[in-house]
Amino acid sequence: MPNERELIAKLGQIFGKAPKQVLCGIGDDTAVFWPDEEYILLWTIDSLIEGVHFDLSHTSLKLLGRKALAVNLSDIAAMGGEPQYALLALGWPPQRDLQGALELAAGMQEMAREYGTVLIGGDTVGSPQGLTISLTVLGRVKPTELLRRNGAKAGDLIYVTGPLGQAAAGLELLRHKLELPEEDKNLVLQSFLDPQPEVVAGRLLARHQLATSLIDLSDGVASDLYQICLSSQTGAVVEAERVPITEAVKMVAALTAQDPLDLALKGGEDYRLLFTSAPDKKTEVKKCFAQANLPEPCCIGRIISGKEVRLRSASREVEISGTGFDHFPSGASRIG
Amino acid sequence: MPNERELIAKLGQIFGKAPKQVLCGIGDDTAVFWPDEEYILLWTIDSLIEGVHFDLSHTSLKLLGRKALAVNLSDIAAMGGEPQYALLALGWPPQRDLQGALELAAGMQEMAREYGTVLIGGDTVGSPQGLTISLTVLGRVKPTELLRRNGAKAGDLIYVTGPLGQAAAGLELLRHKLELPEEDKNLVLQSFLDPQPEVVAGRLLARHQLATSLIDLSDGVASDLYQICLSSQTGAVVEAERVPITEAVKMVAALTAQDPLDLALKGGEDYRLLFTSAPDKKTEVKKCFAQANLPEPCCIGRIISGKEVRLRSASREVEISGTGFDHFPSGASRIG
Numbered sequence: 001m002p003n004e005r006e007l008i009a010k011l012g013q014i015f016g017k018a019p020k021q022v023l024c025g026i027g028d029d030t031a032v033f034w035p036d037e038e039y040i041l042l043w044t045i046d047s048l049i050e051g052v053h054f055d056l057s058h059t060s061l062k063l064l065g066r067k068a069l070a071v072n073l074s075d076i077a078a079m080g081g082e083p084q085y086a087l088l089a090l091g092w093p094p095q096r097d098l099q100g101a102l103e104l105a106a107g108m109q110e111m112a113r114e115y116g117t118v119l120i121g122g123d124t125v126g127s128p129q130g131l132t133i134s135l136t137v138l139g140r141v142k143p144t145e146l147l148r149r150n151g152a153k154a155g156d157l158i159y160v161t162g163p164l165g166q167a168a169a170g171l172e173l174l175r176h177k178l179e180l181p182e183e184d185k186n187l188v189l190q191s192f193l194d195p196q197p198e199v200v201a202g203r204l205l206a207r208h209q210l211a212t213s214l215i216d217l218s219d220g221v222a223s224d225l226y227q228i229c230l231s232s233q234t235g236a237v238v239e240a241e242r243v244p245i246t247e248a249v250k251m252v253a254a255l256t257a258q259d260p261l262d263l264a265l266k267g268g269e270d271y272r273l274l275f276t277s278a279p280d281k282k283t284e285v286k287k288c289f290a291q292a293n294l295p296e297p298c299c300i301g302r303i304i305s306g307k308e309v310r311l312r313s314a315s316r317e318v319e320i321s322g323t324g325f326d327h328f329p330s331g332a333s334r335i336g
Numbered sequence: 337m338p339n340e341r342e343l344i345a346k347l348g349q350i351f352g353k354a355p356k357q358v359l360c361g362i363g364d365d366t367a368v369f370w371p372d373e374e375y376i377l378l379w380t381i382d383s384l385i386e387g388v389h390f391d392l393s394h395t396s397l398k399l400l401g402r403k404a405l406a407v408n409l410s411d412i413a414a415m416g417g418e419p420q421y422a423l424l425a426l427g428w429p430p431q432r433d434l435q436g437a438l439e440l441a442a443g444m445q446e447m448a449r450e451y452g453t454v455l456i457g458g459d460t461v462g463s464p465q466g467l468t469i470s471l472t473v474l475g476r477v478k479p480t481e482l483l484r485r486n487g488a489k490a491g492d493l494i495y496v497t498g499p500l501g502q503a504a505a506g507l508e509l510l511r512h513k514l515e516l517p518e519e520d521k522n523l524v525l526q527s528f529l530d531p532q533p534e535v536v537a538g539r540l541l542a543r544h545q546l547a548t549s550l551i552d553l554s555d556g557v558a559s560d561l562y563q564i565c566l567s568s569q570t571g572a573v574v575e576a577e578r579v580p581i582t583e584a585v586k587m588v589a590a591l592t593a594q595d596p597l598d599l600a601l602k603g604g605e606d607y608r609l610l611f612t613s614a615p616d617k618k619t620e621v622k623k624c625f626a627q628a629n630l631p632e633p634c635c636i637g638r639i640i641s642g643k644e645v646r647l648r649s650a651s652r653e654v655e656i657s658g659t660g661f662d663h664f665p666s667g668a669s670r671i672g
Contacts, residue, residue: 023376027567028485029414029552030380030475035371040359043456044366045381045472047425049463078365089383089470120379127385134425134470136381139366149364216365231363 007098007124011088014105015112015119022085022120031087031121039140044075050130058174059193061100065107066194068133071218073115073197074271076139078216080147080206083117083199089134091127104133115199145206147214147275152232154305156212156276159285159297161201163244164221165260166191168267169252178255184248195271201294202273208288211275220266221300222320224274226309229321232276235306238265238320240313244298265311266323276303343434343460347424350441351448351455358421358456367423367457375476380411386466394510395529397436401443402530404469407554409451409533410607412475414552416483416542419453419535425470427463440469451535481542483550483611488568490641492548492612495621495633497537499580500557501596502527504603505588514591520584531607537630538609544624547611556602557636558656560610562645565657568612571642574601574656576649580634601647602659612639 011026018025024032035041048054048068056064069086076083088108092101101124112119117137170192173180180188198216205211213232215224221238229236245264253260275297277285282299289296301312309321347362354361360368371377384390384404392400405422412419424444428437437460448455453473506528509516516524534552541547549568551560557574565572581600589596611633613621618635625632637648645657 023479023482024484029411030378030417032376032378032415032477032482034376034479037373040368040370042366042368043421043423043472043474045423045425045457045470046459047427047461047468047470049427049461049465049468051465052462075365079368081366085379087379087381087472089381091383091385091468121381123382125383125385126388129385129387129465132383132385132427132468134381134383136379136423136472138379141368143359143370146359146368148360214365 007101010102011105014102014109016109018118018120022118025120031085033085033120036140038142040143040146042076042079042081042139042141043136044072045134045136046072046075047132047134049132061103062107063193065104066111068135069108069111069117070195070197070271072135072137073111073117073199074216074218076137077197077199077202077273078214079141080145080202080214081139081141082203083115083137083139086112086117086119086135086137088119088122090122090124091132092124093128093131094126095128096131115197141206147202147206147211148231149213149215149228150231151212152228152234152276152303153212154234154303155279156303157279157282157299158225158236158238158301158303159275159277159299160217160221160244161198161273161297162295163246163249164217164265164270164272165245165249165263165267167195167269168263169249172252172256176256178252180248180251184251187246187248188252192269195269197271198273200292204288204292204294205275208284210281210285210288211277214273214275217270217272217274219268221274222265222309222323226322228274228276229307229309235304236301236309237304238301238309238311240311242298242300265320343437346438347441350438350445352445354454354456358454361456367421369421369456372476374478376479376482378412378415378417378475378477379472380408381470381472382408382411383468383470385468397439398443399529401440402447404471405444405447405453406531406533406607408471408473409447409453409535410552410554412473413533413535413538413609414550415477416481416538416550417475417477418539419451419473419475422448422453422455422471422473424455424458426458426460427468428460429464429467430462431464432467451533477542483538483542483547484567485549485551485564486567487548488564488570488612488639489548490570490639491615492639493615493618493635494561494572494574494637494639495611495613495635496553496557496580497534497609497633498631499582499585500553500606500608501581501585501600501603503531503605503607504599505585508588508592512592514588516584516587520587523582523584524588528605531605533607534609536628540624540628540630541611544620546617546621546624547613550609550611553606553608553610555604557610558601558645558659562658564610564612565643565645571640572637572645573640574637574645574647576647578634578636601656
């Protein structure tokens with residue numbers, strides 16, 4: 001049985017020293033900090049549950065720690081914000097070696113440092129039924145830079161910040177033990193096991209006022225773009241031939257007898273950003289991303305009046321509203 | 337299988353409308369709010385896991401919802417703060433009726449309203465291995481009123497805000513199906529199943545600068561007072577005959593062949609406050625609590641120099657430092 005005080009002390013060491021505006025980090029009843037003047041706060045919570053969100057025969061505890069924080073940081077990115085602080089509630093199975101909790105924490109701390117976030121406290125609880133990781137993250141944004149889901153307007157262009165369906169392809173590869181060329185295999189596995197929250201792209205869109213609405217792709221375009229449409233009271237058309245799909249995703253689709261578009265538009269956990277932007281900002285979007293050394297966002301369609309998300313190809317047009325990855329009961333779905 | 341959108345919409349209805357300073361509650365990637373000027377923020381997370389922290393054959397989903405929030409509010413109370421907002425991450429077993437999630441949420445909302453807290457968002461996830469409830473709460477306090485664990489000084493008196501061991505007695509009663517007179521039974525069951533966070537008492541201590549240190553009793557005096565001693569670099573003596581123990585606790589102790597002092601000092605989940613206070617504030621403590629219509633806090637001992645928590649009775653004196661309810665692997669333990 002792991003020694004509790006030892007665990008807490010070691011987690012504190014891994015998470016390191018808190019910045020000056022944090023009055024209490026680890027070691028009191030709550031974390032305590034000064035909020036920054038002139039900023040509004042962004043606040044999210046996400047839980048990852050063993051057997052539902054992850055399978056420890058597919059990933060390492062270190063990568064799991066990275067991903068658990070990454071999905072929370074992605075929520076902050078999706079508002080145009082900067083993540084600042086995190087608290088962890090770790091449900092650790094007593095039958096597991098304590099060393100594993102430290103690997104998980106080390107992965108989390110690595111991700112935290114990469115995105116300027118500080119872990120300032122939390123809880124450990126025993127969880128005999130399996131590992132559960134709940135993280136809550138606070139971020140900040142200037143009120144004039146907040147990017148919500150509800151600002152899309154008919155005529156706006158729809159962009160995604162990278163190729164789609166890679167995480168879903170990675171999961172398929174692991175589930176069906178598919179063989180792929182090394183490079184392609186690594187690409188989809190990394191997308192699934194070690195997603196990168198697009199905090200930099202989100203800040204860029206916010207700072208330069210480039211987007212009318214913004215969301216992160218956790219459930220797939222068909223579902224997440226539909227959320228934008230619901231919030232903005234618009235419809236959308238996605239052009240099938242514009243959807244960015246890598247060769248790796250096409251190979252996985254072929255090996256599993258699926259339409260690559262289904263992986264790309266209905267696969268979960270890509271954690272790319274999807275944003276809408278006025279058509280007259282097209283050049284500026286391209287320029288700003290280039291200047292920031294970020295890949296050029298890919299325009300996949302257009303906001304229209306109406307209520308549906310439609311997929312248009314040369315041969316036909318179909319409604320795909322809300323047909324993304326269904327997370328419940330096996331995944332995450334946002335209440336707020 | 338519960339319908340996800342239905343669940344989310346209904347939870348939104350139960351949690352109601354957010355106040356004006358909340359820019360986004362339910363329905364975007366994160367909750368968004370303006371922090372209050374001149375306040376510092378208090379932030380906590382707690383997870384309750386089925387089979388570890390609760391047994392649904394002992395409690396109702398509504399009471400569980402109340403308690404899940406109460407333990408978080410107790411953390412805010414333990415800093416002298418006012419709770420303001422909460423986010424919920426609910427891991428709901430798909431085999432359970434959706435109606436139960438609404439009962440849980442209704443209990444949570446009832447507790448939230450009683451303590452001026454607003455639920456402004458969260459996540460639902462499927463959790464086939466059992467119900468898990470993670471809640472994160474934000475509160476506020478003026479920096480001059482913050483009450484930490486580290487201010488106790490030799491000579492300070494040690495107080496608790498109510499009788500001890502009742503929650504532990506309630507758990508014993510349920511576990512061993514004990515028979516007690518109706519009134520005593522209700523007392524210990526309510527203490528265990530529906531604890532009241534001492535937000536009002538915490539605010540009183542903070543506002544009137546009555547305490548040198550403060551903690552909430554989640555693990556029992558022996559453990560929680562030891563946390564104060566560790567943080568304050570002091571020791572403490574508890575006088576056995578001053579420990580407030582109700583007849584109900586004495587009865588449960590007799591029926592289970594335990595020393596009532598063990599239930600009182602080492603039983604978890606009382607969620608009373610323990611505070612230390614300079615001896616010259618004794619009259620003021622009494623007066624302030626009386627004026628606020630709160631029960632008079634009970635002085636159980638004194639802070640001394642040294643490093644130990646000692647229990648003194650007429651016949652002997654023993655060290656009890658850190659011997660409280662051991663939560664790991666079967667409970668909660670604070671990292672920070």
